[in-house]
Amino acid sequence: MSPDLSIIVPLYNEEDNVRPLFEAIAAALAPLPLTVELLLVDDGSRDATFARALELPRDGKPKLRLVKLRRNYGQTAAMAAGIEHARGRILVTLDGDLQNDPQDIPRFLAEIDKGFDLVVGWRKARKDHWSRVLPSKVANRLIGWITGVPIKDNGCSLKAYRAELIKEIPLYAEMHRFIPAMASLAGARIAEIEVRHHPRRFGRSKYGFSRIYKVLVDLVVIATILDFTRRPMRWLLGTGGLAALVGCSAATLFVLTRAEPGVAFQGVVMLSGALAAFLLFLAFLSYLLHSVRTSRLELFRLLAARPADASPPP
Amino acid sequence: MTAELGIAPMAAAAAELSVVVPVLREQPRIAELHAQLCRGLAPLGRRFEVIYVIDGPQRATLEALKAIRRQGGGIEILTFARPMGEAAALTVGLRHASGAIVLTVATELEVDPAELPRLVRTLETGDADIVTLARRPPGQVGKGKLERLLDLLLQSRLEDVRSPIRAMRARVAAELSLYGNQHRFLPLIAQAQGFTVEELPAPAPGRAGPGLGRAGSWPSLLLDVVTLYFLLKFLKKPFRFFGGFGFLILACGALATAWLVFERLALGVPLGDRPALILSTLMVVLGIQILAVGLIGELVTFAWAREAKDYKVDRIVE
Numbered sequence: 119m120s121p122d123l124s125i126i127v128p129l130y131n132e133e134d135n136v137r138p139l140f141e142a143i144a145a146a147l148a149p150l151p152l153t154v155e156l157l158l159v160d161d162g163s164r165d166a167t168f169a170r171a172l173e174l175p176r177d178g179k180p181k182l183r184l185v186k187l188r189r190n191y192g193q194t195a196a197m198a199a200g201i202e203h204a205r206g207r208i209l210v211t212l213d214g215d216l217q218n219d220p221q222d223i224p225r226f227l228a229e230i231d232k233g234f235d236l237v238v239g240w241r242k243a244r245k246d247h248w249s250r251v252l253p254s255k256v257a258n259r260l261i262g263w264i265t266g267v268p269i270k271d272n273g274c275s276l277k278a279y280r281a282e283l284i285k286e287i288p289l290y291a292e293m294h295r296f297i298p299a300m301a302s303l304a305g306a307r308i309a310e311i312e313v314r315h316h317p318r319r320f321g322r323s324k325y326g327f328s329r330i331y332k333v334l335v336d337l338v339v340i341a342t343i344l345d346f347t348r349r350p351m352r353w354l355l356g357t358g359g360l361a362a363l364v365g366c367s368a369a370t371l372f373v374l375t376r377a378e379p380g381v382a383f384q385g386v387v388m389l390s391g392a393l394a395a396f397l398l399f400l401a402f403l404s405y406l407l408h409s410v411r412t413s414r415l416e417l418f419r420l421l422a423a424r425p426a427d428a429s430p431p432p
Numbered sequence: 433m434t435a436e437l438g439i440a441p442m443a444a445a446a447a448e449l450s451v452v453v454p455v456l457r458e459q460p461r462i463a464e465l466h467a468q469l470c471r472g473l474a475p476l477g478r479r480f481e482v483i484y485v486i487d488g489p490q491r492a493t494l495e496a497l498k499a500i501r502r503q504g505g506g507i508e509i510l511t512f513a514r515p516m517g518e519a520a521a522l523t524v525g526l527r528h529a530s531g532a533i534v535l536t537v538a539t540e541l542e543v544d545p546a547e548l549p550r551l552v553r554t555l556e557t558g559d560a561d562i563v564t565l566a567r568r569p570p571g572q573v574g575k576g577k578l579e580r581l582l583d584l585l586l587q588s589r590l591e592d593v594r595s596p597i598r599a600m601r602a603r604v605a606a607e608l609s610l611y612g613n614q615h616r617f618l619p620l621i622a623q624a625q626g627f628t629v630e631e632l633p634a635p636a637p638g639r640a641g642p643g644l645g646r647a648g649s650w651p652s653l654l655l656d657v658v659t660l661y662f663l664l665k666f667l668k669k670p671f672r673f674f675g676g677f678g679f680l681i682l683a684c685g686a687l688a689t690a691w692l693v694f695e696r697l698a699l700g701v702p703l704g705d706r707p708a709l710i711l712s713t714l715m716v717v718l719g720i721q722i723l724a725v726g727l728i729g730e731l732v733t734f735a736w737a738r739e740a741k742d743y744k745v746d747r748i749v750e
Contacts, residue, residue: 380704
């Protein structure tokens with residue numbers, strides 16, 4: 119029988135945190151009348167994380183499942199592995215470093231019960247150095263602005279999802295930052311609630327020192343993906359159209375004024391024409407991609423539609 | 433002849449050990465190689481099979497191998513009708529291997545066959561999924577240019593990446609799929625798939641085997657390494673790669689164009705005849721093209737992300 123709730127925790131070199139984490143989660147969930155499974159995903163730790171996890175009590179409260187990855191793949195992949203193997207109806211992810219407080223989980227579940235598909239934590243009072251907090255604030259603003267999903271804290275791992283939604287969202291590379299944006303593709307109703315945040319007790323920070331270049335590049339990617347799934351390649355056609363416009367207007371100008379254009383100007387006109395043609399063909403290529411993979415993208419649309427009487431939109 | 437082979441490998445019973453030998457060109461001394469292999473592996477006392485994958489129509493070698501098979505050697509011969517390359521031959525050989533441990537060797541056995549049992553035992557007693565045998569002791573001849581390049585780009589710590597002499601567990605052999613020139617980097621590709629790799633240093637100072645340095649010409653080598661670099665680092669995030677080049681070129685082009693326009697407006701330098709304008713525009717165009725191609729790559733990754741998983745699960749404990 120599938121459990122009501124799956125808790126997914128990626129662990130990477132967290133040997134000192136395993137037991138306190140387990141105890142905190144068990145204590146937080148004990149009052150709830152739910153069957154719970156706890157998935158610990160060992161992301162190729164080099165220390166005794168997995169051995170410590172094996173020593174944890176297996177009395178079924180919560181039911182423990184350990185997933186060991188072959189090597190270190192990074193946080194997104196570890197989460198994706200946990201999500202893939204989770205069996206619950208509702209999934210909750212949190213960090214393995216005890217900076218998230220499992221006591222917050224019941225509030226997340228309450229939001230899901232209200233009819234939200236995705237509940238995102240917001241670490242209002244972050245207990246990290248300002249050099250980590252400031253860049254992440256800027257990044258969150260940018261992400262909200264570009265993806266159109268204004269989430270105050272994309273980096274918070276404490277999130278709750280409906281299983282059928284999150285299992286369809288492709289998680290790869292470092293896409294965990296963009297889960298809300300991806301979920302918006304499926305018309306997800308997203309809630310954001312404040313969570314407690316604790317300073318690190320054991321171990322050092324491994325994940326999350328976001329580099330500006332990476333986030334910027336990923337932003338371009340996510341914007342393209344969001345755009346692509348709605349209307350294949352408006353961007354390419356737009357840029358191509360602009361290039362064509364530049365070329366054509368320059369050419370018209372020369373014809374009308376009967377001026378003798380310099381050789382270099384002629385070159386520029388031809389180059390912009392070539393760029394326009396190139397981008398047009400690339401746009402065709404992306405249409406091709408779109409039609410080959412319609413079934414993949416179809417899922418988002420199917421998920422977005424739901425019966426009108428299910429639950430009142432919050 | 434059979435007496436010379438030592439313990440003749442048995443054909444009928446399931447093999448515990450498989451040896452894969454890609455045969456890339458006519459090998460007049462293939463019988464000698466086979467005898468060497470058998471002698472080298474005999475001390476292990478395991479049942480083993482030798483799988484020869486003949487890449488293309490090498491009639492003389494095929495006849496020689498058939499002769500060995502008639503004498504009762506437990507060997508399997510696979511042939512390609514036309515040459516498909518070493519990576520294909522190796523992959524096919526690995527798929528056909530039935531042993532719990534799979535050895536790969538080259539037709540020019542560049543090490544003493546007596547080293548092979550040591551390789552197998554290291555694999556069996558250790559944690560590694562693949563053990564490769566370096567063909568020369570560390571520091572004796574120095575690393576090849578390929579190894580140095582790989583050190584630099586991929587932080588590979590292997591002394592002899594290209595060594596064709598490797599022992600691996602069956603689960604590695606079942607999963608590896610190699611294309612193009614990837615057989616040269618087999619340990620690195622296995623590592624990327626999450627297998628652990630160990631390198632066994634060559635035995636005490638011997639002579640470097642013949643043909644150790646052949647890795648192809650510099651340009652093809654460079655192309656291989658860059659391809660591998662892309663494959664291992666950017667397969668799931670192509671825009672990090674394309675975007676880096678694209679934004680750089682686009683920025684250079686935009687700056688140069690802006691400077692030329694500034695010169696025209698502020699200093700009155702005629703613009704229409706300056707070849708520099710073509711260059712700067714060309715850079716803008718090229719930058720946009722690289723970015724667009726990278727984005728298409730990202731869309732491919734997105735559309736296929738579910739099928740090609742990022743991670744490999746070692747085990748699940750319920």
